[in-house]
Amino acid sequence: MSIALLEMRRAKLRFGLLSGAVALLVFLVLFLSTLSGALIESFTGAIKNLNADVLVYSSSARDNIQGSRLDPSVVAKVAAVPGVAAAGGIATTTTSAQLPSGKGDLALFGFDPTKPGAPDGVKEGRLPNAANETAVDVAGATIGSTITLLPTNIPLEVVGILSGAQFSAAPTAYVDLPSYQAALKAANPNAPFIPLNAVAVETTPGSDPAAVASQVANTVPGTAGYTISDAVAKIPGVSSVSQTFGILVGMTFVISIVVIGFFFLILTVQKMRVFTLLRATGASTGRLARSVVVQITAVVVVASAVAILLVWGALKGASTGIPVSLDPTLVIGTVLAVWVFSLAAGLLSIRRIRSIDPATAAGAR
Amino acid sequence: MTTNTVAPADVQQTGKPILEVVDVTKTYGEGHTAVTAIAAASLSVAEGQFVSLLGPSGSGKTTLISMIGGLLTPTSGTIRLGDQVVSDMSKKELTNLRAERVGFVFQSSNLVPFLTARENLLYVASLPKKHSRKAAAKRADELLGELGLSDRANNVPEKLSGGERQRVAIGRALMNDPDLILVDEPTAALDTALGRQVVQLLAREVKQRGKTGIMVTHDLRMVEYTDQVFEILDGHLTKSDGTTLLDGH
Ligand SMILES: Nc1ncnc2c1ncn2[C@@H]1O[C@H](COP(=O)(O)OP(=O)(O)OP(=O)(O)O)[C@@H](O)[C@H]1O
Ligand SMILES: [Mg+2]
Numbered sequence: 134m135s136i137a138l139l140e141m142r143r144a145k146l147r148f149g150l151l152s153g154a155v156a157l158l159v160f161l162v163l164f165l166s167t168l169s170g171a172l173i174e175s176f177t178g179a180i181k182n183l184n185a186d187v188l189v190y191s192s193s194a195r196d197n198i199q200g201s202r203l204d205p206s207v208v209a210k211v212a213a214v215p216g217v218a219a220a221g222g223i224a225t226t227t228t229s230a231q232l233p234s235g236k237g238d239l240a241l242f243g244f245d246p247t248k249p250g251a252p253d254g255v256k257e258g259r260l261p262n263a264a265n266e267t268a269v270d271v272a273g274a275t276i277g278s279t280i281t282l283l284p285t286n287i288p289l290e291v292v293g294i295l296s297g298a299q300f301s302a303a304p305t306a307y308v309d310l311p312s313y314q315a316a317l318k319a320a321n322p323n324a325p326f327i328p329l330n331a332v333a334v335e336t337t338p339g340s341d342p343a344a345v346a347s348q349v350a351n352t353v354p355g356t357a358g359y360t361i362s363d364a365v366a367k368i369p370g371v372s373s374v375s376q377t378f379g380i381l382v383g384m385t386f387v388i389s390i391v392v393i394g395f396f397f398l399i400l401t402v403q404k405m406r407v408f409t410l411l412r413a414t415g416a417s418t419g420r421l422a423r424s425v426v427v428q429i430t431a432v433v434v435v436a437s438a439v440a441i442l443l444v445w446g447a448l449k450g451a452s453t454g455i456p457v458s459l460d461p462t463l464v465i466g467t468v469l470a471v472w473v474f475s476l477a478a479g480l481l482s483i484r485r486i487r488s489i490d491p492a493t494a495a496g497a498r
Numbered sequence: 499m500t501t502n503t504v505a506p507a508d509v510q511q512t513g514k515p516i517l518e519v520v521d522v523t524k525t526y527g528e529g530h531t532a533v534t535a536i537a538a539a540s541l542s543v544a545e546g547q548f549v550s551l552l553g554p555s556g557s558g559k560t561t562l563i564s565m566i567g568g569l570l571t572p573t574s575g576t577i578r579l580g581d582q583v584v585s586d587m588s589k590k591e592l593t594n595l596r597a598e599r600v601g602f603v604f605q606s607s608n609l610v611p612f613l614t615a616r617e618n619l620l621y622v623a624s625l626p627k628k629h630s631r632k633a634a635a636k637r638a639d640e641l642l643g644e645l646g647l648s649d650r651a652n653n654v655p656e657k658l659s660g661g662e663r664q665r666v667a668i669g670r671a672l673m674n675d676p677d678l679i680l681v682d683e684p685t686a687a688l689d690t691a692l693g694r695q696v697v698q699l700l701a702r703e704v705k706q707r708g709k710t711g712i713m714v715t716h717d718l719r720m721v722e723y724t725d726q727v728f729e730i731l732d733g734h735l736t737k738s739d740g741t742t743l744l745d746g747h
Binding site: 136139140143144406407410411412413414415416417420491492494495496 | 560563564567569570590593594595596597598600602604605608609610611612613617621622625626654670682
């Protein structure tokens with residue numbers, strides 16, 4: 134066994150405490166980024182996971198799909214713009230509904246199943262293709278169950294379960310446009326027509342969505358075009374939420390790195406006598422540096438394993454109200470980043486080792 | 499005073515000189531605060547010879563053997579070990595020299611506190627570029643046995659007595675079968691009987707394996723196990739003919 138691992142075995146408490154501290158910090162990073170990812174997804178999922186390249190709102194919408202009103206005739210005008218392969222209307226409204234968990238808010242979406250604008254991410258079942266069928270992202274909903282719109286008491290039969298399709302942190306139900314229009318007509322019998330909120334556009338192969346978006350805005354009066362990522366970023370609150378969480382995650386990350394770096398610096402300084410002795414007996418600086426690298430790596434590996442277990446347990450135990458799952462890419466990325474930056478912080482220790490004069494080991498005291 | 503400065507050529511030799519120190523000077527610091535710890539020292543030790551180095555505290559004993567063992571670079575002069583010129587070596591070459599050709603027992607028996615006696619020996623065995631784990635394990639057990647440490651081998655230094663630690667340090671110095679063994683006050687922490695035993699072991703290692711050994715000591719009773727005696731006073735090295743050993747001690 135290498136000297137680095139032997140030392141850790143003899144000083145279990147010391148390295149256990151360090152690994153524990155680092156594990157808690159890695160846990161915080163993972164937990165915060167998982168939660169923030171889930172939260173942002175719950176605000177934006179319905180737009181992000183839309184089967185379209187470009188979204189068209191009314192120019193008065195202030196970038197917000199819920200503030201957008203388009204006459205159904207706009208769909209044909211958008212479809213005629215060069216670069217547009219197909220276009221489909223999308224309508225959305227927030228309504229009350231009887232959900233498996235009780236009465237609550239529901240974002241109802243109407244779309245044209247034959248055109249762009251259908252939700253991606255069907256986890257189970259299928260998309261609706263007949264009146265009053267629905268695909269939902271609603272906690273507890275199962276295929277074959279019923280969701281009832283209130284106060285109209287219109288029943289929707291669940292034929293598909295979606296994931297990552299929430300909007301404004303509310304559950305969503307997708308129906309075809311005629312069912313949507315019927316539901317709204319029932320609630321507002323006096324409305325002259327039911328407007329669309331957006332037009333979903335599929336671009337022709339090879340065309341740049343951003344260019345098509347501005348082309349639509351320039352050609353069809355009263356409209357504004359957005360690429361999907363643009364539309365997601367402009368959903369009210371999203372940028373400030375992701376910024377806030379970004380700062381929290383970043384700070385926790387930096388603190389972890391600093392803790393690891395300082396800890397190993399302290400360990401190195403405490404061990405200067407030993408390192409000097411080892412240099413005097415013929416150990417090279419590189420060899421001693423490697424032992425620091427081995428120890429940092431061991432601490433990061435143990436700490437990450439503990440942190441992943443903690444996050445997994447916490448996500449299982451916590452009832453967040455929004456769907457949360459651990460993203461392997463995020464986990465691997467975070468652990469690698471902690472490791473790389475910890476090694477960088479370990480350079481402080483290695484610099485101290487480089488400056489050792491082995492002759493001091495021979496000195497009387 | 500009947501001691502006299504010796505040129506390397508005057509040394510009685512039992513074989514070809516493996517260690518040659520020619521006109522070596524070491525000055526610590528610069529300008530006003532400069533201290534000349536060793537002034538123009540010359541000595542020569544042949545293969546299979548064990549020599550002792552006597553001198554009062556602060557006279558430069560540690561400084562001299564540190565230069566010989568590749569821990570310190572002389573300010574001027576030449577140190578040769580076999581066909582290698584130690585005094586011209588780079589830091590990296592010195593590191594290798596210490597790992598492969600020199601066994602050093604430091605004045606304060608310096609052990610790695612978190613390694614057992616046996617692991618302290620095995621660690622240095624892993625330093626030379628060519629090494630065998632199996633051979634090292636065998637040699638470590640042999641040495642620990644010879645040093646009377648067999649049943650203490652799996653203890654960390656904290657659990658060992660001062661004398662036991664000193665013996666572990668000696669075992670470590672012998673571990674890599676070095677050409678040169680340098681021992682700084684090996685008997686300080688040992689009682690007379692044990693001290694004798696340890697010095698005899700060192701002398702035997704040197705003789706049987708054809709090494710070169712230098713032992714710094716205060717203990718005149720240990721001188722009988724060595725072939726030559728050198729004395730240092732204020733950085734000046736002289737060869738003793740044996741008659742003056744008790745002067746000033
Ligand atoms: N790194 C250093 N810087 C400055 N002076 C030093 C240094 N190391 C040793 N000296 C001085 O050099 C002289 C010789 O020191 P050295 O350690 O070689 O003596 P020594 O004979 O081994 O003494 P002791 O028997 O006490 O171990 C002393 O005056 C000491 O103060
Ligand atoms: Mg000394």
